[in-house]
Amino acid sequence: MSLKLLLNGSRGRMGIAISAIAEANNAEIVSACDTGDDPRSQIDACEAIIDFSFHEVTAGIAELAVEKNLPLVIGTTGHTSEEKAQILATVEGKIPVVWAGNYSVGVNTLNYLTRKAAAILGEQYEPEVLEMHHHHKKDAPSGTAERLIEILKDGYQIADEQVVHGREGLVGARPRKEIGVHAIRGGDIVGEHTVYFCGDGERIELTHRATDRKIFAQGAVRAAQWAVGKAAGVYNMEDVLGLTD
Ligand SMILES: NC(=O)C1=CN([C@@H]2O[C@H](COP(=O)(O)OP(=O)(O)OC[C@H]3O[C@@H](n4cnc5c(N)ncnc54)[C@H](OP(=O)(O)O)[C@@H]3O)[C@@H](O)[C@H]2O)C=CC1
Numbered sequence: 001m002s003l004k005l006l007l008n009g010s011r012g013r014m015g016i017a018i019s020a021i022a023e024a025n026n027a028e029i030v031s032a033c034d035t036g037d038d039p040r041s042q043i044d045a046c047e048a049i050i051d052f053s054f055h056e057v058t059a060g061i062a063e064l065a066v067e068k069n070l071p072l073v074i075g076t077t078g079h080t081s082e083e084k085a086q087i088l089a090t091v092e093g094k095i096p097v098v099w100a101g102n103y104s105v106g107v108n109t110l111n112y113l114t115r116k117a118a119a120i121l122g123e124q125y126e127p128e129v130l131e132m133h134h135h136h137k138k139d140a141p142s143g144t145a146e147r148l149i150e151i152l153k154d155g156y157q158i159a160d161e162q163v164v165h166g167r168e169g170l171v172g173a174r175p176r177k178e179i180g181v182h183a184i185r186g187g188d189i190v191g192e193h194t195v196y197f198c199g200d201g202e203r204i205e206l207t208h209r210a211t212d213r214k215i216f217a218q219g220a221v222r223a224a225q226w227a228v229g230k231a232a233g234v235y236n237m238e239d240v241l242g243l244t245d
């Protein structure tokens with residue numbers, strides 16, 4: 001049976017990618033919404049909501065999902081901490097939500113490998129994160145990089161103020177407890193992420209390169225199908241893929 005979806009952000013790069021793969025992935029876009037559209041107009045015919053739009057928009061979509069008791073997949077990135085808190089307060093304990101900065105199987109495997117590598121390598125190997133995206137991208141660091149930073153902070157017991165975004169000027173020697181984060185923007189790069197573990201005499205680099213947005217689209221539809229019938233809660237794509245150990 002095909003899953004009936006409300007797709008918010010349907011004319012954007014991700015919306016178009018989701019529409020292209022929907023039918024082959026047992027999903028149907030019943031309601032396609034963009035700026036100015038009323039997401040309520042066909043909501044009663046939908047079984048789940050997928051949001052790939054803009055950070056300011058997600059909180060309202062989350063309210064609608066709760067009101068209609070529908071599972072929600074959040075793909076949008078770039079939320080402020082206030083927006084994140086507002087979305088969480090709206091959905092927690094009410095509906096199943098999958099919320100991930102990256103829905104590809106590859107990046108979620110990178111997340112898993114990063115957690116394992118940090119545990120094996122320990123503090124002798126200094127972590128840095130590099131992300132590269134197309135020139136249209138509005139937020140930095142990427143949602144994917146934010147998740148990688150979370151995993152590294154957890155693994156290395158690093159605090160928020162020890163995460164350094166870019167370096168410039170006389171910054172001094174690198175403290176052992178630090179995560180450097182770097183964002184490149186240009187051209188049509190779909191999305192690339194590298195986690196570096198820099199040691200003394202060797203360096204490990206874990207890289208994911210996206211070459212087609214269908215990987216995010218397929219993952220988001222898979223997440224929506226997974227969320228149907230799940231208990232209320234906020235899940236990520238690692239939960240969907242069973243990569244949580
Ligand atoms: N989690 C993941 O795996 C991935 C996440 N992303 C994230 O998804 C988001 C969208 O990316 P992308 O498709 O490239 O961006 P685009 O700019 O191409 O598309 C954004 C879409 O959102 C719509 N939109 C903007 N404001 C509203 C609004 N108020 N109500 C309804 N729709 C609105 C736009 O409509 P209009 O043009 O009419 O304004 C447009 O269709 C970004 O945050 C990006 O970082 C991207 C790829 C993968």
Ligand SMILES: O=C(O)C1=N[C@H](C(=O)O)C[C@H](O)C1
Nearest residue numbers: 077101102137142143144191
């Ligand atoms: O905006 C994009 O394009 C992408 N955004 C996501 C992110 O912020 O990590 C995922 C992917 O890298 C593409």
